[in-house]
Amino acid sequence: MQVSISNSFLHITAQTEGAELQSVRSADGTEYLWQGDPAYWEGRSPILFPYVARLTDGKYYLDGSVHQMRIHGFAPYSVFRLASCTDTEITFELSDTPESLIQYPRSFVFRITYRLEEKTLFIRYEVANTDDRTLYFGLGGHPGFRVPNVTGKSFESYRLRFSESSEPVRIGFSEDCFRDGTETAFPLENGTILSLTHSLFDDDAIVLKNVAREVVLEAEGDEHSITVRYPQMPYLGLWHAPKTTAPYLCIEPWCSLPSEKGKISVFEKQNDLIRVLPKEQYRNEWSICFGMPD
Numbered sequence: 001m002q003v004s005i006s007n008s009f010l011h012i013t014a015q016t017e018g019a020e021l022q023s024v025r026s027a028d029g030t031e032y033l034w035q036g037d038p039a040y041w042e043g044r045s046p047i048l049f050p051y052v053a054r055l056t057d058g059k060y061y062l063d064g065s066v067h068q069m070r071i072h073g074f075a076p077y078s079v080f081r082l083a084s085c086t087d088t089e090i091t092f093e094l095s096d097t098p099e100s101l102i103q104y105p106r107s108f109v110f111r112i113t114y115r116l117e118e119k120t121l122f123i124r125y126e127v128a129n130t131d132d133r134t135l136y137f138g139l140g141g142h143p144g145f146r147v148p149n150v151t152g153k154s155f156e157s158y159r160l161r162f163s164e165s166s167e168p169v170r171i172g173f174s175e176d177c178f179r180d181g182t183e184t185a186f187p188l189e190n191g192t193i194l195s196l197t198h199s200l201f202d203d204d205a206i207v208l209k210n211v212a213r214e215v216v217l218e219a220e221g222d223e224h225s226i227t228v229r230y231p232q233m234p235y236l237g238l239w240h241a242p243k244t245t246a247p248y249l250c251i252e253p254w255c256s257l258p259s260e261k262g263k264i265s266v267f268e269k270q271n272d273l274i275r276v277l278p279k280e281q282y283r284n285e286w287s288i289c290f291g292m293p294d
Contacts, residue, residue, distance in 0.1 A: 005088050009119045010290060012090075019080040019092035019112040021045035021143065024121065026292045030224050034144030034248040040241045041248070044144060047112060049075040049125075050104055050137035053258030054177055060259075061266040062105065062136065069103045073138070075110065088116040095130075107131040119292065124285040127276060135276040136267040138256035140233070141286065144240075144248045147196070150222045155247060157222070158196045160238070163214035165191030171207040171235070171257060178261040183209075194238075198245050205239040207257070217249065218291075225291035228253065232284045234272075253286055 001016045013023040022044055024032040036044045051060075051073040058068050070077065078100070080092035091113040096106065108131065113124040129135040147158050172182030186208055188194055200206065213233070218225040230236070230253030237252035256272040259265045267273060276282045 001082070003082060003085055003090050005085070005090055005114065005116055007088055007116045007118065009292065010116055010121065012114060012116060012121060014090060014092070014114055016080050016082055016092060018076045018078065019047055019094070020076070021114070024288075024290065026224070026290060028293060030149065030292065032145055032149065032224065032226060032290055034146055034250075040244060040246040041144065043076075043142065046072060046076040046142045047125075048072040048138065048140040048142055048254070049110060049127075050108075050139070051258075052138040052140045052254050052256050056178060056259040056262060056264050059264050061264060062268070063133075065105075066264070067103055067105065072142070074100055074103060080112070083111065090114045106133065106135050108135060108137075120287050120289040122285055122287045124283065127274075127282045129276040129278055129280055132278050134268075134278070136270070136273045137276075138254075138273055139284065140235075140237070140252060140254035140256070141230075142237075142250055142252045143288065144250045145217060145226055147217070147247060147249045148219070148222070149224050150219075153219055153222055155245070155249075156195075156197055158217060158219040158249075160194040160196065160251075161216045161218060162188065162192045162194075162212040163216075164212045166210060166212050167191070168208040168211035171209060173204065173207065174261045175203075176261075177204055178259055179257060180261050196249065198240075200238075201240050201242050204242045205237050205252075207235060207237045207254070209235050211236055215251065217251065223291055223293045226251075227289040227291070228286070229289070230286040233286060255284065 083091040083093040109128040111126040115122040170186040233253035235254040240246040
């Protein structure tokens with residue numbers, strides 16, 4: 001089921017399947033969100049929970065037992081309940097089921113809220129631990145944006161501009177997309193700029209840490225900029241389908257990382273996972289601001 005909210009600047013559509021955004025359109029009709037062309041990538045903006053990316057052999061340990069889970073956890077493949085909806089705010093809710101408990105033996109309530117304020121879409125994650133044991137989980141966003149987004153521009157016309165100078169570190173990944181234990185410097189132009197080329201993604205995703213918590217996707221002559229702010233997310237993934245000329249870019253704020261190559265993760269020992277004690281709640285809000293012609 002699809003649900004929409006809007007204001008005088010933006011019209012947003014999301015669906016109960018995965019609580020995934022389906023469309024972000026401005027008042028002038030511009031579509032910002034990638035529309036899921038299966039020639040490159042069928043997704044649009046999946047929610048990554050309770051794990052980000054891949055588990056070695058699709059397995060992990062929790063409570064001394066081994067469990068299996070798909071890439072990005074089960075949230076992208078689950079049907080959420082529409083908990084509330086107003087003209088400018090939607091909340092979706094997912095709780096444990098007999099099926100989810102097989103792959104993730106914890107009771108929880110996971111809420112995702114999309115809220116419009118002028119030209120900004122706020123995305124709030126809330127995870128309540130309704131179990132009597134500690135909740136361990138990963139969490140992240142995965143929105144894809146159309147690049148280019150105006151006639152006369154190419155992918156290479158665009159750049160990412162970070163809000164402050166930094167010295168980011170790239171997390172090393174194996175050819176099959178697991179952490180390989182390496183970290184390398186990933187210098188930006190003047191400490192803030194990454195010019196886009198398709199070849200950046202020939203080795204798949206770029207995952208950074210120690211980078212500014214705000215980034216703008218922009219091009220000279222295109223007023224439809226996109227600013228992503230992720231104050232509580234220590235990692236940023238950048239991706240499009242490798243070795244292609246895919247006309248989109250995913251800007252992915254993550255709270256945690258995937259498994260190490262050849263090692264089955266033990267959730268209690270994976271330090272970057274979020275931990276929530278029984279009967280407590282975790283909350284995280286990030287945002288996307290959409291530039292548009294006056």
